[in-house]
Amino acid sequence: MTDVLKLSKVTSLAGTIEVPGDKSISHRAVMFGAMANGKTEIKNFLMGADCLSTVSCFRKMGVSIDIQEGLVTVEGKGLEGLKEPSEILDVGNSGTTTRLMMGILAGANFHSCIIGDESIARRPMSRVTKPLRMMGAKIDGREDGQYTPLAIRGTSLKGIHYESPVASAQVKSAVLLAGLQTNLEETTVTEPHKSRDHTERMLRAFGVEVNEDERSATVKGGQRLKATNIFVPGDISSAAFFLVAGAIVPNSEILLKNVGINPTRTGILDVLKMMGATIEIIPQQDQTFEPIADILIKTSTLKGTTISGDLIPKLIDEIPVIALLATQAEGETIIKDASELKVKETNRIDTVVGELSKIGATIKATDDGMVITGKTKLTGNAAVSSHGDHRIGMMLAIASCITDEPIELHDSNAIGVSYPSFFEHLSLLTK
Structure with missing residues (x-):
């Protein structure tokens, strides 16, 4: 893939594709397999840059991880089997690797250092550093652990009940993974809204007891993970x-x-239904601890809506492409309660508004979201950029399918972070 692509309007999209394995689940499968005793086989693993950063970090801690086409095998030796890395643990562009690994390393019996790319260096780590320090973790870093690089000296941890100010699966997961390393104590994380629960589901698959209610998850320290086989559903x-x-x-x-x-x-899926999309969800027999479906989508007549509150944690990563969707809906779409967008790979509020405005969208930023007025004809005829953010890059590529004039997409390589076969699939569907 070249770094600058000229992309043009298409007449239609039709066909069948299978999107790559889920990024969040792929990360966790490698981490939990490394923490478990025995051999874990992971099918449909996402071979994107972020997930390969997780593989690299755990290999540096002495874990044998074999990668074949579509299959990853992790030879786990338990938490005690992790070794002190002789090199710095480079997470690349992966916030998930950084934050979840902090929870694992906080209770390890060795010293480690974490570094990432320029984007990671701007992303807030104190949201994880703070609760881990409450558990007794010894973490140093730039601006008192607010940013990478981070140095972690593993130590004995104690269980806590943490009231998280944000609904973040990464914060919740880091604290729960640290909690497994306490001496038979309970660790609970309570959130303002329930964040994604892949960690809770997968820990159970690895034999760990996790108790949940509407906004909280609890684990007891001293539990051991047992190796299992994981099928990663499409992301x-x-x-x-x-x-x-x-x-x-x-x-x-x-x-x-x-x-x-x-x-x-x-x-x-909720937003597409709210906006009147022609969509059919066809549940499939579960191959794993996660529900799976085939989804059929057709050209739709859309109407604007308001997206806020409890819905936001369920679609935070999809907001860039939802903003594009809203440009093609009749009326106004309001996205609010989404200030978390400011601390992603880019400030996604400013980036989405800036890039979509270049190609003719009627969109304005707010403190915690954006307002989009449709239905708008997108003009194209502009140079746009992913700004190194994979989801911005893919959103702009989809936008090019309906712009009057071609667009020039810069920094397209960022898309490989989560969807290496994106342009191949787009070409397959183009008629």
């Missing part, structure tokens, strides 16, 4: 780009196979 955050494409490109019909429909992640 609904990746599917979202083709769901939006199918809805807004004329004369289109796309079938997406084996997509994960975890109820903490299905906000994009």
Whole structure:
């Protein structure tokens, strides 16, 4: 893939694709397999840059991880089997690797250092550093642990009940993973809204008891993970780009196979239904601890809506492409309660508004979201950029399918972070 692509309007999109494995689940499968005793086999693992950063970090801690086509095998030796890395643990662009690994390393019996790329260096780590320090963790870093690089000296931890100010699966997961390393004590995380629950589901698959209620999750220290086999469903955050494409490109019909429909992640499906999309969800027999479905989307007549509150954690990564969707809906779409967008790979509020404005969208930023007025003809005829953010890059590529004039997409390589075969699939569907 070249770094600058010229992308043009298409007449229709039709066909069947299977999106890559879920990024969040792929990360966790490697981490939990490394923490477990025995051999874990992971099918449909996402071979994106972020997930390969997780593999690299755990290999540096002495874990044998074999990668074949579509299959990853992790030889776990338990938490005690992790070794002090002789090198710095480079997480690349992966916030998930950084934050979840902090929870694992906080209770390890060695010293480690974490570093990432320029984007990671700007992302807030104190939201994890703070609760881990409450558990007794010894973490140093730039601006008192607010930013990478981070140095962690593993130590004995104590259980806590943490009231998280944000609904963040990464914060929740880091604290729960640290909690497993306490001496038979309970650790609970309570959130303002329930965040995605892949960690809770997968820990159970690895034999760990996790108790949950509406907004809290609790684990007891001293539990051991037992190796298991994991099938990674298709990533609904990746599917979202083709769901939006199918809805807004004329004369289109796309079938997406084996997509994960975890109820903490299905906000994009809720929004499509709220906006009147022609969509069918066909549940499949579960191959794993996560629910899976085939999803059929057709060209749709859409109407504006308001997206806020409890729905936001279920679609936070999909907001860039939802903004594009809203440009093709009649009336006003308001997205609010989404200030978390400011601390993603880019400030996604400013980036989405800036890039979509370049190609003719009527969109304005607010303190915690954006307001989009449709239905708007997108002009194209502009140079746009992903700004190094994979989801911005894919959103702009889908936008090019309906712009009057071609667009020039800069920094397109960022898309490989989560969807290496994105342009191949787009080409496959183009008629």
